[in-house]
Amino acid sequence: MPSADREKIRKYLEFRRDAGDEGFWIGRRPGKARSKENAAGGSAGGLDMVRKEVLNCRKCALGSQRLNACFGDGNEKTGIMFIGEGPGFEEDHRGHVFVGRAGKLLDKIISTTLGLERKDVFITNIVKCHPMKDPSNPEKRMNDRPPSEDEIAQCIPYLRRQIELICPRVIVALGSPSAKTLLGTTEGITRLRGRVFDLEFNGVKVKLVPTYHPAYLLRNPTKKSEVLEDTKIIRSLL
Ligand code: SF4
Ligand code: URA
Numbered sequence: 001m002p003s004a005d006r007e008k009i010r011k012y013l014e015f016r017r018d019a020g021d022e023g024f025w026i027g028r029r030p031g032k033a034r035s036k037e038n039a040a041g042g043s044a045g046g047l048d049m050v051r052k053e054v055l056n057c058r059k060c061a062l063g064s065q066r067l068n069a070c071f072g073d074g075n076e077k078t079g080i081m082f083i084g085e086g087p088g089f090e091e092d093h094r095g096h097v098f099v100g101r102a103g104k105l106l107d108k109i110i111s112t113t114l115g116l117e118r119k120d121v122f123i124t125n126i127v128k129c130h131p132m133k134d135p136s137n138p139e140k141r142m143n144d145r146p147p148s149e150d151e152i153a154q155c156i157p158y159l160r161r162q163i164e165l166i167c168p169r170v171i172v173a174l175g176s177p178s179a180k181t182l183l184g185t186t187e188g189i190t191r192l193r194g195r196v197f198d199l200e201f202n203g204v205k206v207k208l209v210p211t212y213h214p215a216y217l218l219r220n221p222t223k224k225s226e227v228l229e230d231t232k233i234i235r236s237l238l
Helices: 003-018 043-056 089-094 101-114 149-166 176-183 214-219 221-237
Strands: 080-084 122-125 170-174 197-201 204-211
Touching: 043 149, 080 101, 080 149, 080 176, 101 214, 101 221, 122 149, 149 176, 149 197, 149 204, 170 176, 170 221, 176 197, 176 204, 204 221, 214 221
Parallel strands: 080 122, 080 170, 170 204
Antiparallel strands: 197 204
């Protein structure tokens, strides 16, 4: 085929891809960039704005207790987001999500079961600042607690905007607080995991898969087989 024709076809395919046609994804993995804003490379502007707001936020009490807010890390054009509960000691000190022991396990799950790396997915939390039992002492270990309902309510608009801008195909809710918040249910993670839920965020349709939190897996290694089952579901959706 003459190279001018090849170039025309390539341009056409890129045009279709950037118009959001899911069948046309040359140069990008399937499952990526579903929104027009995202496909046009415009999401970074929006997400950068959200990041700035989070880093300056004092909407709830955690804002004046944290060492560092943790916006989230990874690929902003990904098809898959992992959503945990809230930053812990390591995250608070470093300003990045899932960088402690649970994070190492999460990285391992993502690579061994999905064949992806941290840089291929986007990871964040329900709340962006470290909820502490004793907020006067951020240097204390074993000082984590789950976020309160009020803290979640104050923080959740940031997560909604992240989801709307990233437009993932799949969200993995890690642990009970994350799954319950995203699904608006009081059911526990044991009953929610192993299932797929259809959610919509401002027109963005997402498949939500709840599974156990990696910190819970560190305490209960026998539950790894159930997470393995859940990752098979995730793989089938990507
Ligand atoms: Fe703001 Fe969320 Fe941090 Fe509270 S937890 S101060 S709402 S960013
Ligand atoms: N646990 C979470 O839920 N989030 C983190 O970022 C780290 C540990």
